[in-house]
Amino acid sequence: MFDYSVKLKNLKLKNPVIAASGTFGYGEELNDFFPVENLGALSTKGLSLKPRLGNPMPRIIETPSGMINAIGLQNVGVEAFLEKKLPLLEKRQVTVIANIFGNTLEEYIEIAKILESSSVAAIELNISCPNVKAGGMEFGNDPKMAAVVTEEVRKVFSRHLMVKLSPNVTSIVEIAKKVEAAGADSLSLINTVTAMVINTQSKKPMIANGVGGLSGPAIRPIAVRMVAQTYQAVKIPIVGIGGITELNDILEFMIAGAAAIQIGTSNFTKPKIAQELIDQLQNHLKTEGLSSPQELVGTLEGF
Amino acid sequence: MKASLIQDRLCDVVYQIPLSANYYRLGLHSQIDQFTPGQFAMLAVPQIAGVLLRRPFSLAKQDGPITEILYKVVGKGTQALSQVDVGKKIWMLGPLGHGFNEIEKINEGIAVAGGYGIAPFYELAQIRKNAQKPFTIYYGARTQSDLLYLEQFAELGVTLKISTEDGSMGFHGKITDLLNQDFAERAPQKIWSCGPMGLLSAIKKWSAAKQTDVELSIEEAMGCGTGICLGCVVKDQNGQYIRACKEGPVFNGASIDV
Ligand SMILES: Cc1cc2nc3c(=O)[nH]c(=O)nc-3n(C[C@H](O)[C@H](O)[C@H](O)COP(=O)(O)OP(=O)(O)OC[C@H]3O[C@@H](n4cnc5c(N)ncnc54)[C@H](O)[C@@H]3O)c2cc1C
Ligand SMILES: Cc1cc2nc3c(=O)[nH]c(=O)nc-3n(C[C@H](O)[C@H](O)[C@H](O)COP(=O)(O)O)c2cc1C
Ligand code: FES
Numbered sequence: 001m002f003d004y005s006v007k008l009k010n011l012k013l014k015n016p017v018i019a020a021s022g023t024f025g026y027g028e029e030l031n032d033f034f035p036v037e038n039l040g041a042l043s044t045k046g047l048s049l050k051p052r053l054g055n056p057m058p059r060i061i062e063t064p065s066g067m068i069n070a071i072g073l074q075n076v077g078v079e080a081f082l083e084k085k086l087p088l089l090e091k092r093q094v095t096v097i098a099n100i101f102g103n104t105l106e107e108y109i110e111i112a113k114i115l116e117s118s119s120v121a122a123i124e125l126n127i128s129c130p131n132v133k134a135g136g137m138e139f140g141n142d143p144k145m146a147a148v149v150t151e152e153v154r155k156v157f158s159r160h161l162m163v164k165l166s167p168n169v170t171s172i173v174e175i176a177k178k179v180e181a182a183g184a185d186s187l188s189l190i191n192t193v194t195a196m197v198i199n200t201q202s203k204k205p206m207i208a209n210g211v212g213g214l215s216g217p218a219i220r221p222i223a224v225r226m227v228a229q230t231y232q233a234v235k236i237p238i239v240g241i242g243g244i245t246e247l248n249d250i251l252e253f254m255i256a257g258a259a260a261i262q263i264g265t266s267n268f269t270k271p272k273i274a275q276e277l278i279d280q281l282q283n284h285l286k287t288e289g290l291s292s293p294q295e296l297v298g299t300l301e302g303f
Numbered sequence: 304m305k306a307s308l309i310q311d312r313l314c315d316v317v318y319q320i321p322l323s324a325n326y327y328r329l330g331l332h333s334q335i336d337q338f339t340p341g342q343f344a345m346l347a348v349p350q351i352a353g354v355l356l357r358r359p360f361s362l363a364k365q366d367g368p369i370t371e372i373l374y375k376v377v378g379k380g381t382q383a384l385s386q387v388d389v390g391k392k393i394w395m396l397g398p399l400g401h402g403f404n405e406i407e408k409i410n411e412g413i414a415v416a417g418g419y420g421i422a423p424f425y426e427l428a429q430i431r432k433n434a435q436k437p438f439t440i441y442y443g444a445r446t447q448s449d450l451l452y453l454e455q456f457a458e459l460g461v462t463l464k465i466s467t468e469d470g471s472m473g474f475h476g477k478i479t480d481l482l483n484q485d486f487a488e489r490a491p492q493k494i495w496s497c498g499p500m501g502l503l504s505a506i507k508k509w510s511a512a513k514q515t516d517v518e519l520s521i522e523e524a525m526g527c528g529t530g531i532c533l534g535c536v537v538k539d540q541n542g543q544y545i546r547a548c549k550e551g552p553v554f555n556g557a558s559i560d561v
Contacts, residue, residue: 060534064353
């Protein structure tokens with residue numbers, strides 16, 4: 001009997017395909033294209049304690065096989081999310097992962113406390129956010145700080161805690177180990193790669209924020225490498241993210257060690273992509289005679 | 304007008320006609336029922352040299368199952384698009400966003416267009432004609448060869464008021480100067496406008512001074528066209544960012560900061 005579901009410790013997904021944070025809104029828009037409850041899970045646009053305006057324009061620029069964004073984490077805030085956005089997702093029985101970020105440790109804790117008494121299945125902790133109390137250094141760039149945020153959120157949130165790792169670090173493996181020790185249930189990687197494009201006429205950056213985050217197929221080999229290395233170093237499940245556009249990309253991540261994957265930028269270029277990949281992956285696994293996606297995870301050889 | 308469902312379809316290219324000044328008319332067998340002028344589509348240009356994102360284009364005309372797009376080659380995506388032959392296929396996602404309002408209702412219908420901002424007024428002219436309402440387009444361009452659809456508009460009974468920056472056709476100067484000349488004593492009932500941001504902010508100012516109702520179709524870089532990337536925002540009158548692709552691209556002029 002084939003079983004498509006995936007267990008990330010205490011989080012059960014009907015399939016291993018998750019919509020990545022910031023690339024699927026709050027699930028309202030792409031419902032026109034396929035029933036969003038077909039997703040393994042939906043990771044929400046990053047939520048903060050208070051609503052955020054976001055960055056000035058221009059916010060995005062295309063790059064070879066990728067794009068850079070500096071949206072500035074524009075979002076409705078956690079309260080408005082619970083009141084106005086979550087009910088639709090509950091009604092459709094979507095497995096919701098609340099992606100959260102804060103500018104201080106206290107903000108992270110506060111949001112997690114609020115979510116503890118909601119219906120969300122999990123928190124995805126975005127630690128690629130500047131810590132205003134530490135001179136703007138990102139939480140996720142410092143192994144100690146990454147561990148502290150994880151530990152503190154762990155204390156106030158009892159359900160699944162996924163921590164999303166930044167690739168903009170010297171050693172993602174070191175941070176992964178620290179975050180695992182601090183109580184994370186799973187790791188998702190990677191977030192976007194900090195990048196820049198310059199207009200050679202005006203000599204100014206092409207996006208208003210100066211730098212932004214690179215996503216799309218351009219970052220996939222970096223992400224696959226990081227998943228493979230992290231898989232060897234931790235025991236908790238890994239969720240692979242970065243430039244997935246077709247079935248073969250998913251297989252790569254799973255072989256490297258990802259128990260589930262997230263689809264980001266591809267949702268922009270093809271609104272039905274998640275549904276298509278859910279179907280294709282299922283067919284592939286069955287054709288290969290596997291009884292569950294898990295059988296493929298971490299089957300990498302010669303590394 | 305009945306709203307058409309958004310679809311993402313692989314469409315046959317039924318025609319690809321080069322015009323002057325690097326413009327093309329592209330006919331796609333889209334099978335959409337209809338659209339509201341001002342709505343747009345995201346086209347997946349051929350996957351050349353790392354082009355990733357789809358490109359937004361106004362829907363210019365619907366003729367049975369065929370949608371026309373009027374586009375100008377400005378970069379690698381539109382260059383690749385212009386190389387697609389008749390009989391090949393292109394993914395088209397649309398119709399997207401909100402188009403112009405009160406198209407059939409307004410008695411004195413006036414549009415102001417610049418560049419490929421002329422595109423939505425092709426279908427709009429057809430709707431005005433069907434509703435037996437007059438339609439005047441103030442159409443500004445750099446030079447004569449940038450002016451498009453002139454024959455089509457003549458057939459649809461549109462009054463064309465042309466201005467060119469070099470004086471090669473029509474009024475010599477800016478389109479707002481021509482508007483000032485024609486509306487020295489009075490104000491038009493309403494203006495629909497589409498074109499470069501500079502033109503739109505000039506029309507917004509002009510309309511505000513005249514206390515004329517104005518709708519602007521704005522152009523921003525777009526990542527998705529479906530409202531999920533937040534890459535296409537404009538500021539509304541409350542200083543909040545709203546999405547050009549979802550809440551727009553047509554906005555009431557007073558409601559946005561351009
Ligand atoms: C709602 C909406 C409706 C639109 N409708 C139409 C339409 O009906 N017809 C049409 O031709 N275009 C239209 N556009 C603009 C069109 O989307 C762009 O011209 C196109 O995306 C450019 O793609 P590219 O790959 O060729 O250029 P890119 O490779 O992305 O850009 C190459 C170069 O061209 C420049 N460039 C990019 N965009 C423009 C531009 N708009 N004008 C001048 N230079 C530019 C860039 O700055 C760059 O230097 C519309 C845009 C929006 C948002
Ligand atoms: C426009 C945009 C907005 C994003 N917003 C968020 C966010 O709010 N929180 C977050 O953790 N990641 C965010 N991401 C990162 C993605 O979730 C994902 O990690 C990254 O884009 C790599 O995957 P991809 O190549 O499939 O897009 C965003 C990415 C994009 C392109
Ligand atoms: S283009 Fe993505 S939100 Fe408008």
